[in-house]
Structures are given as C-alpha cells and as structure tokens.
Amino acid sequence: EAQVTQNPRYLITVTGKKLTVTCSQNMNHEYMSWYRQDPGLGLRQIYYSMNVEVTDKGDVPEGYKVSRKEKRNFPLILESPSPNQTSLYFCASSLAGAVSTDTQYFGPGTRLTVL
Amino acid sequence: AQKITQTQPGMFVQEKEAVTLDCTYDTSDQSYGLFWYKQPSSGEMIFLIYQGSYDEQNATEGRYSLNFQKARKSANLVISASQLGDSAMYFCAMNSGNTPLVFGKGTRLSVIA
Numbered sequence: 001e002a003q004v005t006q007n008p009r010y011l012i013t014v015t016g017k018k019l020t021v022t023c024s025q026n027m028n029h030e031y032m033s034w035y036r037q038d039p040g041l042g043l044r045q046i047y048y049s050m051n052v053e054v055t056d057k058g059d060v061p062e063g064y065k066v067s068r069k070e071k072r073n074f075p076l077i078l079e080s081p082s083p084n085q086t087s088l089y090f091c092a093s094s095l096a097g098a099v100s101t102d103t104q105y106f107g108p109g110t111r112l113t114v115l
Numbered sequence: 116a117q118k119i120t121q122t123q124p125g126m127f128v129q130e131k132e133a134v135t136l137d138c139t140y141d142t143s144d145q146s147y148g149l150f151w152y153k154q155p156s157s158g159e160m161i162f163l164i165y166q167g168s169y170d171e172q173n174a175t176e177g178r179y180s181l182n183f184q185k186a187r188k189s190a191n192l193v194i195s196a197s198q199l200g201d202s203a204m205y206f207c208a209m210n211s212g213n214t215p216l217v218f219g220k221g222t223r224l225s226v227i228a
Contacts, residue, residue, distance in 0.1 A: 033215065033216070040220075042206070042218050042219065042220045042221065043206070043218040045215045045216070048215060058215055059215070088158060090160060092160075092216075102148070102210075103148075103150065103162055103165055104150075104162075104210075104216055105162060106152070106159065106160035106161075106162075107159075108158070108159045109158045109159055109160070111158070
C-alpha cells in the first residue's frame with residue numbers, strides 16, 4: 001500500500017530532551033516536507049526537501065533540523081525541544097514538488113507534547 | 116505572496132443535502148494547483164480533490180466537486196449527498212512552481228442526521 005508513515009504517533013517529552021520523529025514513504029517521491037499544525041494558525045511548513053541531500057527552510061524552521069540521506073526517509077529532529085513546539089506534526093511527500101500539479105500525501109500525524 | 120482564505124469557520128448541513136465550502140486564493144502566478152484536504156477528528160490529512168489552473172473543466176471525484184472560478188479566484192468544494200462521515204475539518208490549499216503548499220485556516224463541517 002502506498003503510504004507515508006510517521007513514528008511515533010504520540011510523544012510526551014520534557015524540555016531539552018532531544019527527539020527524532022521519523023518519516024518514511026514508499027512511493028519513490030522526490031519531494032518531502034514537514035508541517036506543524038496549531039489551533040488558529042493552520043498548517044505551516046517547517047522544512048522541505050526537493051531530493052536526496054537537498055533540504056530547505058520553510059516558514060517556521062527555528063528549533064528544528066532535518067536530513068535527507070535517502071529518498072524514502074526524512075526525519076525531523078528537535079535538538080532541544082521547548083513547550084512552544086507542542087503541536088501536531090505532519091510529514092508529506094509528492095512525486096516532484098517543483099511541479100504545481102503535484103499532490104502532497106500526508107502521513108498520519110505525530111502529536112507531540114513538550115512539558 | 117500566496118494566500119488562501121476560507122471565510123466559514125463552521126458549517127452545518129443536513130444529511131443527504133449538498134454543501135459548498137468556500138475558498139478564495141490570491142496569487143500572481145499563472146500556473147498553480149488547488150487542493151482540498153479533509154481532516155477527521157482522528158487527525159490525519161486526507162487528499163480529496165485537485166484542480167489545475169489551466170484545467171478548463173471543474174474537477175470531480177465521486178461526491179466531491181470543485182467549483183473553479185478563475186476570474187474570481189475561487190475554488191469552492193461542493194459535497195453532494197452529505198453523510199455523517201463527512202463531518203470533519205476541510206482545508207483548501209494551493210501551490211505553484213517551487214513555492215510550498217499554502218493552507219487556509221479550514222472550515223469545520225458538521226453533518227446532522
């Protein structure tokens with residue numbers, strides 16, 4: 001089944017404790033992206049990757065890191081999480097993000113709480 | 116800068132009736148894509164329908180259709196024969212070229228039995 005998977009789905013952690021949210025897609029998509037969703041603010045892009053070893057900042061990159069060492073995986077790293085990073089996180093992928101007709105398919109979401 | 120506006124924070128519709136969710140967009144690009152996503156209470160984002168800026172016909176996918184009015188920069192979602200399972204948040208989004216996908220704030224649809 002073609003899908004985007006994220007792990008973990010739920011995570012409660014404490015301030016300053018490094019964490020990684022994994023994202024994997026099995027559709028051979030070039031483009032991958034991370035979003036966060038907050039009440040009243042909608043979905044905002046954190047980072048995106050046009051291809052392997054190519055990443056770029058989105059609208060809200062502060063406090064996050066990403067890497068794209070292989071096409072299928074795009075982990076999101078929070079080196080020192082803070083309470084303002086409590087949010088619902090989505091990974092998404094599309095065949096080739098440079099083409100405006102591409103549909104982005106989303107993972108199931110990761111609900112993160114930072115205490 | 117691109118912008119998506121969804122003016123209806125919440126909508127109610129009777130089961131089996133049709134409902135229209137509004138979306139207007141702003142862009143200076145000629146080539147762009149418009150999308151609708153559904154987010155049920157479980158949280159996942161489900162792709163519903165796509166419309167390209169050069170598509171002359173309105174997109175349809177089952178009970179979903181997109182009323183695309185390019186001159187007015189609107190891309191309203193029409194859901195026909197509403198079902199209880201259609202109760203969810205609905206997001207309009209757009210992208211163009213290399214710009215990231217931009218989302219509206221969403222409309223919460225409640226289907227009443």
